[in-house]
Amino acid sequence: MLLHLLNRAPSSSSVHQDVLRTMGEEDGLMLIEDGVFGAVSAQVQHFPGLEGRLFALREDLESRGLAGRCDSRVIIVDMDGFVALTEEVQRTVSWF
Amino acid sequence: MRYALLVLGGPYSHQAAHSALRFAHAAIARGHRVGTVFFYHDGVYNAAHFAAPPQDEPHLVDAWRELQRTQGTVLQVCVAAALRRGLLDAREAERHGKRGASLEPPFELTGLGQLLDIGQTHERLITFAP
Numbered sequence: 001m002l003l004h005l006l007n008r009a010p011s012s013s014s015v016h017q018d019v020l021r022t023m024g025e026e027d028g029l030m031l032i033e034d035g036v037f038g039a040v041s042a043q044v045q046h047f048p049g050l051e052g053r054l055f056a057l058r059e060d061l062e063s064r065g066l067a068g069r070c071d072s073r074v075i076i077v078d079m080d081g082f083v084a085l086t087e088e089v090q091r092t093v094s095w096f
Numbered sequence: 097m098r099y100a101l102l103v104l105g106g107p108y109s110h111q112a113a114h115s116a117l118r119f120a121h122a123a124i125a126r127g128h129r130v131g132t133v134f135f136y137h138d139g140v141y142n143a144a145h146f147a148a149p150p151q152d153e154p155h156l157v158d159a160w161r162e163l164q165r166t167q168g169t170v171l172q173v174c175v176a177a178a179l180r181r182g183l184l185d186a187r188e189a190e191r192h193g194k195r196g197a198s199l200e201p202p203f204e205l206t207g208l209g210q211l212l213d214i215g216q217t218h219e220r221l222i223t224f225a226p
Binding site for chain 1: 097099104111112115118119121122123125126128220221222223224225226
């Protein structure tokens with residue numbers, strides 16, 4: 001099981017497609033930095049089939065004014081929760 | 097757990113260094129150790145000794161130094177990436193006939209092989225990229 005970290009918005013980069021092609025059935029996806037643009041309702045369709053394992057970093061949502069626009073299918077975690085997710089997996093993979 | 101962070105983004109141009117630093121503080125708050133931070137690619141600019149940002153902005157270079165001082169975190173900088181970008185410690189400056197060092201302890205110039213060691217000696221390695 002891996003935790004994938006994505007810091008690019010789906011509208012400005014196609015790297016999220018590489019992530020989706022690579023992800024295993026139990027892998028999690030953590031959206032950080034500009035990646036959190038993918039967590040808003042208008043963009044979340046780029047991440048189908050990830051209910052329960054799609055996360056977005058609260059601090060990065062807030063710094064972009066998106067805290068209230070996050071789709072309900074995305075699990076919002078703070079930095080403490082981000083660290084907790086890395087405790088549960090042996091490896092993380094950063095995509096950029 | 098023993099964490100290592102790999103920072104590939106330069107300060108003040110990408111969020112990578114900020115994210116890594118915030119992650120380090122959060123990991124420490126959860127009782128983990130951040131054993132090593134390795135700076136590579138433009139991430140080596142995080143070690144720029146002469147960095148002098150405006151006083152009302154976060155001083156990232158000082159923040160890394162503080163992490164070393166308070167937590168004993170080892171700050172390693174890829175020597176090949178650093179020399180290309182003009183970051184030389186006293187020894188390298190002398191070797192290349194330059195006056196003054198632009199990289200000072202607690203930052204250490206080291207080879208990329210160290211990154212492989214880090215992967216084996218730390219339980220988690222998290223990459224923060226530009």
